[in-house]
Amino acid sequence: MSTQITITLSDDVYQRVERFARLANRDIASVLADTIQLLMPSGGSDALDIEPIATLSDDQILALTNLKMEPDQDTRLSQLLDCQQAGLLSEDERSELQALMQIYQEGLLRKATALSEAVKRGLVEPLSQ
Template identity: 55%
Template sequence: MTTQITLTLSDDIYQKAEYFAQLTNRNVADVLAQVIALSFSPLTPNTVSTESQERVSVPTLSNQEVIALTELQMESEQDQRLSELLYNQQAGTLTDAERSQLWALMQVYQEKLLLKAQALREAVQRGLREPLNS
């Protein structure tokens, strides 16, 4: 099921979407729909998709699994590549292929960070650890 809507975008955002659509040989509406869908996909309450696309419901995990998730980090190779791509982006030397890689790695980072945060909240609620100091 899909719902059709009308959006008002700034000229700058539209031009960026249009440019990306041209690079990928797609129409602007499809590009924007995908970006929006991917932006919201990791935000489903209490669940986060892992790299294998399976959903993890933190409240249903065992205490041991919750504690393990509080230590979650990116794979060292992914973290290193993310750092390289961020450096290239800041230097203005990021290629189109690298931009796609950067976007994908940022999604992985975002999902792992969200899962870790949910696990930390759950661990505190269960009394498995003290709250982080503010």
């Protein structure tokens, strides 16, 4: 299944995409679709079950402002990042690193959004005045 959308790109971005598409002998739409697919983390099976931050209770919001990665996941992420920096990652480890990075990034985004909502609701003071 596919969904067609229309987007507006700056001239500079469009020219870069157009140049790349010509070099790759591909059409612009497929280059953009592939780029978005590669850059956007795939949602887990529970991705549609995530409640919008604005609908959560104050207690749920405050809990999310303290969200952290599971300790074993955090440790493994650090190990894999060290291996990547040393150039020693296997393909399996590369996939594992990508999955852990997705968990980290989604958690960080959820935490930041909750913090913003907590400030809006007056539950916490803004980080900077």
